[in-house]
Amino acid sequence: MTTLRTPARIIPRAFPGIKPDEVQEIIMNSRIKSHPAGSVLCREDAVEYTFYMILEGDFEVTKIINNTETRLLKTLGAGDFFGEMALIHNAPRAATVKALSHAVVLELDKEGFDRVLKHSPSVATAMISEISNRLRQNDELAIEDLRLRAREIADAYQKLAEQDMARNEFLTSIAHELRTPLMVASGYLHTLKKGVLSGEQLQSTIEIVSRNVDQIVNLTNDLLFLQEQELVLRDFQPVNLFLLVEKVVEKLNEKAQKRRVSVKIRGSSKLPDVQGDEPSLERAITGLVDNAIKFSHPNGTVDIRFADIGSHVTVSVVDYGIGIDPQLRPRIFDRFFHLEKSGEEIYDGIGIGLSITRQVIQQHRGLLDVDSAPGKGSAFTISLLKWN
Numbered sequence: 001m002t003t004l005r006t007p008a009r010i011i012p013r014a015f016p017g018i019k020p021d022e023v024q025e026i027i028m029n030s031r032i033k034s035h036p037a038g039s040v041l042c043r044e045d046a047v048e049y050t051f052y053m054i055l056e057g058d059f060e061v062t063k064i065i066n067n068t069e070t071r072l073l074k075t076l077g078a079g080d081f082f083g084e085m086a087l088i089h090n091a092p093r094a095a096t097v098k099a100l101s102h103a104v105v106l107e108l109d110k111e112g113f114d115r116v117l118k119h120s121p122s123v124a125t126a127m128i129s130e131i132s133n134r135l136r137q138n139d140e141l142a143i144e145d146l147r148l149r150a151r152e153i154a155d156a157y158q159k160l161a162e163q164d165m166a167r168n169e170f171l172t173s174i175a176h177e178l179r180t181p182l183m184v185a186s187g188y189l190h191t192l193k194k195g196v197l198s199g200e201q202l203q204s205t206i207e208i209v210s211r212n213v214d215q216i217v218n219l220t221n222d223l224l225f226l227q228e229q230e231l232v233l234r235d236f237q238p239v240n241l242f243l244l245v246e247k248v249v250e251k252l253n254e255k256a257q258k259r260r261v262s263v264k265i266r267g268s269s270k271l272p273d274v275q276g277d278e279p280s281l282e283r284a285i286t287g288l289v290d291n292a293i294k295f296s297h298p299n300g301t302v303d304i305r306f307a308d309i310g311s312h313v314t315v316s317v318v319d320y321g322i323g324i325d326p327q328l329r330p331r332i333f334d335r336f337f338h339l340e341k342s343g344e345e346i347y348d349g350i351g352i353g354l355s356i357t358r359q360v361i362q363q364h365r366g367l368l369d370v371d372s373a374p375g376k377g378s379a380f381t382i383s384l385l386k387w388n
Contacts, residue, residue, distance in 0.1 A: 174223075259293055283360060
């Protein structure tokens with residue numbers, strides 16, 4: 001609580017230059033009142049007729065911005081004063097003033113102020129001078145608020161521009177990712193329709209068509225899954241994380257062999273079950289392992305490690321490949337963001353694998369952490385709650 005101030009000391013601060021007898025005149029036309037913590041003495045937009053000088057206690061001054069945000073403008077203590085505009089103008093209060101602690105104030109209403117003016121005209125000059133200072137301060141606050149709003153609008157515009165660019169890049173990527181397998185499948189289907197293939201050629205053509213159709217189906221399923229995750233709250237069941245990872249590794253074994261990457265599962269299989277939706281978790285971990293294989297060097301290794309830590313089980317997918325540029329790291333979980341090229345290596349994909357992983361883990365109330373260094377590889381760690 002602030003130190004008690006006497007009216008004789010605070011009034012000259014509110015009315016600079018007034019004489020001692022004028023101070024006494026103001027005291028005679030004022031009243032001293034106590035207010036408990038939480039009391040609202042001025043309410044924004046209300047028309048009120050009292051000027052307050054704080055003798056004891058603390059107050060906060062707040063204003064509603066954009067009809068929603070309550071912003072703290074400043075705090076006041078003993079020796080400060082507020083509400084002087086009420087004495088000379090019938091305008092609504094510009095802000096709300098609330099007591100933060102028990103407070104004692106000297107209150108001067110408009111009728112009392114008018115009586116003072118009849119005997120002490122110089123008080124009006126002092127009051128006008130002080131109000132001019134306050135108006136100047138308010139103008140400065142308004143200008144700063146406008147600057148802040150301008151920055152917020154500029155930031156919002158920049159985000160919209162980035163989202164629009166991401167959308168255009170996404171549409172371009174989707175068109176490319178769909179066009180290539182569609183054209184390949186379509187070309188070979190026309191050949192099949194002619195009936196000129198047989199034996200190994202026929203079987204090879206059917207496999208090519210099937211592989212490209214599967215690519216289209218997988219891409220479509222990923223896009224639908226990403227949308228579905230935002231709408232559907234899963235019913236969690238106990239999930240054996242070790243068996244799930246084994247399933248993912250087996251599924252990606254062919255891709256790993258083509259890149260000459262060895263995927264190793266490290267650690268014990270005796271882990272507590274976690275809370276989860278198994279198909280969703282499978283997609284999330286598939287995204288991490290698939291990326292680890294993709295960004296590993298040929299003849300490299302991907303390690304998958306487990307840990308039982310308190311109320312969580314963690315699984316880490318570690319590669320020793322190209323790593324992540326620190327400037328790109330904040331964007332790696334953004335939808336449709338993907339690395340197209342590193343050195344002479346060109347990477348496929350449209351950038352939704354990590355986005356799916358993050359969304360799934362968030363829905364599981366888990367944590368997803370990444371540790372990476374350019375040229376040294378990356379480690380993605382998922383932490384999931386144990387099944388109780």
